[in-house]
Amino acid sequence: MAYIWRHLSLIPTFSIDSKGFSAGVGSLCLFLGLVFLGLILGAIIWTNIVIKMNEQNTISFEQGWELMQKGITKLKNILEGLPELNFSSEEYMIYYGMGYNICIQKAPNYCQQLYDKYRETFEEYITSTVIPSLREKHDEFMLRELVRRWSNHKVMVLWLSRFFHYLDRYYIVRSYLLPLNEVGCVCFHEQVYPLLVGGVEWKQSLNRRVEVQQYVIGKVGEAVLSMVDECLKREKNMASDYLHSSYVPAVLEIVERELLSVDATKLLEKDDTYWLTLLTNDKVEDLSRVYKLCSKMPAVVDHASSMFKQHVTSEGRKLVNQVFVRKVIELYDKYLSYVNDCFINHTLFRKALDEACEIICNMAIAGSSIAELLATFCDNTLKKGGSQKLSDDAIEDTLEKVVKLLAYNNDKDRFAEFYRKKLAWRLLFDMSADDEHERSILTKLK
Secondary structure, X not given: OHHHHHHHOOOOOOOOOOOOHHHHHHHHHHHHHHHHXXXXXXXXXXXXXXXXXXXXXXXXXXHHHHHHHHHHHHHHHHHOOOOOOOOOHHHHXXXXXXXXXXXXXXXXXXXXXXXXXXXXXXXXHHHHHHHHHHHOOOHHHHHHHHHHHHHHHXXXXXXXXXXXXXHHHHHHHHHOOXXXXXXXHHHHHHHHHHHHHOOHHHHHHHHHHHHHHHHHHOOOOOHHHHHHHHHHHHHHHHHXXXXXXXXXXHHHHHHHHHHHHHHHXXXXXXXXXXXXXXXXXXXHHHHHHHHHHHOOOHHHHHHHHHHHHHHHHHHHHOOOOOOHHHHHHHHHHHHHHHHHHHOOOOHHHHHHHHHHHHXXXXXXXXXXXXXXXXXXXXXXXXXXXXXXXXXXXXXXXXXXXXXXXXXXXXXXXXXXXXXXXXXHHHHHXXXXXXXXXXXXXXXXXX
């Protein structure tokens, strides 16, 4: 800059006149050329200085990792209960700074090597320390040690993720790699769980549980119930093989809660489509299976009974006038068997069926009341030529079911009025098929 200012004094002052104009322009051009040349020379000199500084400050991976290893060793000692002071803020900044410096170097760049070393650190610690400590213990003591080791492992993941945090912020995001905290958890899962519960079999069981949970939350098919049932059976067998008998019920209760109360409830308590699909398609076996699995969950049972009532009511509304009573009887028989066989005569489902039948038996069908339709159906059944295809037992059974449907009707007086008129007509014109059936239904109606 001093060089530039010295040349400023060489610039003559000039006024804008015809004689001094040419001399002033020439001096200005010379000044600007000197300034541009000075900037180029300065940039070259500064670039050379930066390159030399970088060459002097480049950190080899071995040097950087040696320092990081000291912090890792101290963390392991703390976790193992050895006499060590907690990390100070200065120490934390040293280890974080070293990880930062290793990562920002343009050449050579050690981000991938640092990421690999992070994983190797967990693998080495689990292999050399965690697994031997678990192998020394059995039964309840092994489970207690597992809980302690998992707790320590989470602390280790927390601190090492802080030391290597710069990887998480930039390199891992840009390279689409697994985040540091997930790497630590995966290492524990892959090395510890196979040791505890038989390797491949446990992994397969875990995978099945994950598949069931994801499948239940998403679009559910018929296979879900079988998968849940299978998982419960396998968990029961595994718990019996690897745990003390006194702990098996508690473990199974947790498994049932996780598989059913948490995930299946999202489907069975909130998804109307699933229940209605099973009912509409007459999936009797699936209904029986899902009820057995979920019978201990009041919220699910309550929702299922509500869907059952809605479905039966909907089916009743579809019936047409001419065959209405006959179809209602068939509908009642069908879903009564569901209540008894699929839902083990649960009171909520029995109540749902009764309420659905009450709605159906009080509808208006093409301008006719249900009371009139019931009376007409009895007349067709009892008069000559009306029930030629039915045996005496079938007629009695049909009349008994008509009386059951009448119990759901709120207009029994109107039924009585229509029935008396039709009975009088049959008797007056000798149209009654059998006097015993006439007396039988009157007895039932009383």
